[in-house]
Amino acid sequence: LKAKNECSKCMINQDVFERIQGKVLTAPERVNKRGTKPCLFGKGGTCCHVCNMGPCQIVEGVEELRGICGATAATVAARNFGRMVAAGTSAHSDHGRGIAEVFYHTVHGETEDFEIKDEKKLRMVAYYFGLDYKKPVKELAKEVAVNALEEFGKQHGELAFIKRAPEKRQQRWRELGVVPRGVDREVVEMLHRTTVGVDQDYRSLLKASVRCALADGWGGSMLATELQDILFGTPQPLRAVVNLGVLKEDMVNVTVHGHEPEVAEALAIAAQDPEIIKEAEKVGAKGINLAGICCTGNEVLMRRGIPIAGSFVQQELALATGAVEAMVVDVQCIMQNVATVASAYHTAVITVSDKAEIEGAMHIPFDHKHPVESAKKVLREAISRFPKRDKNLVYIPPNKMDVVAGFSHETILYILGGRFRASYKPLNENIINGRILGVAAIVGCDNFRVFEKTHAELAKELIANNILVVVTGCAATSIAREGLLSPEAASLAGDSLREVLEAVGCPPVLHMGSCVDNSRILIALTEMVNAGGLGEDLDDLPAIGCAPEWMSEKAVAIGNYFVGSGACVVFGPNFPTEKSQIATDYLFHEFYHIFGAPWVVARNASEFANIMIDKIKEKRKNLGIDK
Ligand code: NFS
Numbered sequence: 097l098k099a100k101n102e103c104s105k106c107m108i109n110q111d112v113f114e115r116i117q118g119k120v121l122t123a124p125e126r127v128n129k130r131g132t133k134p135c136l137f138g139k140g141g142t143c144c145h146v147c148n149m150g151p152c153q154i155v156e157g158v159e160e161l162r163g164i165c166g167a168t169a170a171t172v173a174a175r176n177f178g179r180m181v182a183a184g185t186s187a188h189s190d191h192g193r194g195i196a197e198v199f200y201h202t203v204h205g206e207t208e209d210f211e212i213k214d215e216k217k218l219r220m221v222a223y224y225f226g227l228d229y230k231k232p233v234k235e236l237a238k239e240v241a242v243n244a245l246e247e248f249g250k251q252h253g254e255l256a257f258i259k260r261a262p263e264k265r266q267q268r269w270r271e272l273g274v275v276p277r278g279v280d281r282e283v284v285e286m287l288h289r290t291t292v293g294v295d296q297d298y299r300s301l302l303k304a305s306v307r308c309a310l311a312d313g314w315g316g317s318m319l320a321t322e323l324q325d326i327l328f329g330t331p332q333p334l335r336a337v338v339n340l341g342v343l344k345e346d347m348v349n350v351t352v353h354g355h356e357p358e359v360a361e362a363l364a365i366a367a368q369d370p371e372i373i374k375e376a377e378k379v380g381a382k383g384i385n386l387a388g389i390c391c392t393g394n395e396v397l398m399r400r401g402i403p404i405a406g407s408f409v410q411q412e413l414a415l416a417t418g419a420v421e422a423m424v425v426d427v428q429c430i431m432q433n434v435a436t437v438a439s440a441y442h443t444a445v446i447t448v449s450d451k452a453e454i455e456g457a458m459h460i461p462f463d464h465k466h467p468v469e470s471a472k473k474v475l476r477e478a479i480s481r482f483p484k485r486d487k488n489l490v491y492i493p494p495n496k497m498d499v500v501a502g503f504s505h506e507t508i509l510y511i512l513g514g515r516f517r518a519s520y521k522p523l524n525e526n527i528i529n530g531r532i533l534g535v536a537a538i539v540g541c542d543n544f545r546v547f548e549k550t551h552a553e554l555a556k557e558l559i560a561n562n563i564l565v566v567v568t569g570c571a572a573t574s575i576a577r578e579g580l581l582s583p584e585a586a587s588l589a590g591d592s593l594r595e596v597l598e599a600v601g602c603p604p605v606l607h608m609g610s611c612v613d614n615s616r617i618l619i620a621l622t623e624m625v626n627a628g629g630l631g632e633d634l635d636d637l638p639a640i641g642c643a644p645e646w647m648s649e650k651a652v653a654i655g656n657y658f659v660g661s662g663a664c665v666v667f668g669p670n671f672p673t674e675k676s677q678i679a680t681d682y683l684f685h686e687f688y689h690i691f692g693a694p695w696v697v698a699r700n701a702s703e704f705a706n707i708m709i710d711k712i713k714e715k716r717k718n719l720g721i722d723k
Pocket of ligand 1: 390539568569610650
């Protein structure tokens with residue numbers, strides 16, 4: 097708690113902490129109780145637990161401290177890194193498969209609740225699948241659905257969206273033998289390679305981890321984004337509000353937490369049903385207030401302008417307001433403790449996915465063929481809890497912030513290029529003439545072990561240096577809380593960037609969506625290459641990515657597909673292979689020669705900023721535009 101009686105991390109007033117202290121134990125307290133130092137072997141990647149002779153904690157360069165099987169620290173670190181990439185890829189890609197199934201049900205008439213909202217995108221995706229994209233929509237959509245599902249189980253050839261990368265990048269991948277064949281195949285192969293006694297060369301393991309990660313970025317995640325856009329609409333800039341202050345005292349508050357937008361979309365439709373509103377009014381509420389948490393929050397913020405109550409680190413606090421009737425969770429990033437916190441209030445934690453149940457939560461299985469019916473069941477449960485709300489326990493912090501979100505790469509085309517000249521050319525021109533120094537992505541999680549506001553401080557530093565910033569995931573929410581996602585924040589930008597932003601009226605930090613939507617950034621970067629003047633491949637661009645507070649394995653997969661695609665990635669405050677200098681050097685130096693981009697680590701906001709600005713300047717120099 098800082099001087100302002102406010103947690104610098106999640107901006108929650110001291111009153112909330114005092115109220116919940118002793119009542120429920122939350123993650124920040126757990127961090128304190130556990131001490132601040134986690135196991136260094138585990139943290140640095142050199143604890144090997146893939147067989148029953150261990151776990152072996154390995155010290156690099158000490159012969160007697162190799163694994164029982166003889167595994168070196170580099171092998172173990174590379175193996176653990178590969179396993180993180182495989183797990184991360186599986187998560188976002190299974191999300192992609194989930195949405196592909198919803199898409200299949202919808203276009204085969206098995207659910208009437210959803211429909212095709214973006215026909216243009218449907219035809220674009222069909223084109224990449226090699227289909228006759230001019231066919232009537234209904235017929236084409238069925239073929240796209242089948243092809244999308246097949247991408248996951250394909251055994252040979254190349255993933256369809258690989259063709260979307262710049263030609264030169266595709267060539268490099270083919271020469272290196274890292275083009276993903278099928279999403280599931282790459283995940284399974286990575287897991288196989290890393291079981292005891294299989295791939296034991298850190299170089300081979302790390303190279304293979306790129307193939308697996310590319311299956312996420314240019315495969316599962318990209319499919320998720322595109323199919324969601326076709327089904328629920330491609331985001332366009334809209335105004336919305338974030339932070340816990342979006343919860344309402346006089347309404348039934350339902351937070352949607354997790355990742356797949358299907359459930360949240362169905363809840364949004366059901367919440368507008370006059371019958372449901374009447375039921376809410378009957379118990380004395382003014383209606384249903386939906387609010388997002390984590391990436392589900394980002395999905396419905398981007399498409400519907402539904403407010404976000406909180407990022408990953410705020411999920412327990414949303415419940416501790418005492419004002420939430422139900423927290424609906426699907427998959428990913430849901431802390432088990434939400435069930436415990438909820439049990440101290442009248443709140444129901446409702447799991448809806450067959451893949452994710454939580455002890456102490458209520459399970460209402462989601463019927464994918466009748467999503468809105470299922471959503472109504474969930475809302476009725478929430479409504480039934482409203483009369484049980486204890487007013488004495490309710491405290492909704494006033495903190496909330498206006499944002500503009502919804503910057504899909506398609507809308508960036510229009511905003512920067514104008515209605516009649518939709519292209520990334522104007523952006524490239526502004527980069528070439530030096531008004532914009534480059535582009536930086538701040539992505540990934542927020543993390544209870546990071547005590548500074550790294551995201552916002554970094555974003556401020558970058559825009560002050562005329563770097564255009566794009567954000568996704570919980571990083572986006574934490575930057576949004578600080579007011580950087582509004583056009584007014586352009587005043588914090590350097591002079592020349594501000595001029596550009598004011599001309600088009602957009603914020604200096606562009607919210608591009610959830611974590612699967614990092615695929616939008618891959619496409620935006622590719623469009624920059626295609627627009628000309630900034631080289632021929634992604635590694636030529638003055639662009640860089642970072643995840644300053646990464647926590648999930650998904651972030652490692654994301655970072656790895658960006659590096660494999662040619663964009664340097666800075667991670668912090670620690671790196672998962674750190675206890676092996678050899679494996680880390682390979683990722684930090686050798687990857688630069690192989691993929692044209694290295695991994696880097698930074699510890700705090702100013703270190704991040706310095707590294708990122710320097711790297712962008714280096715690229716400008718290589719392009720000969722460093723006047
Ligand atoms: Ni991304 Fe979404 Fe947030 Fe991290 Fe978790 S919500 S997929 S993993 S914590 S950004």
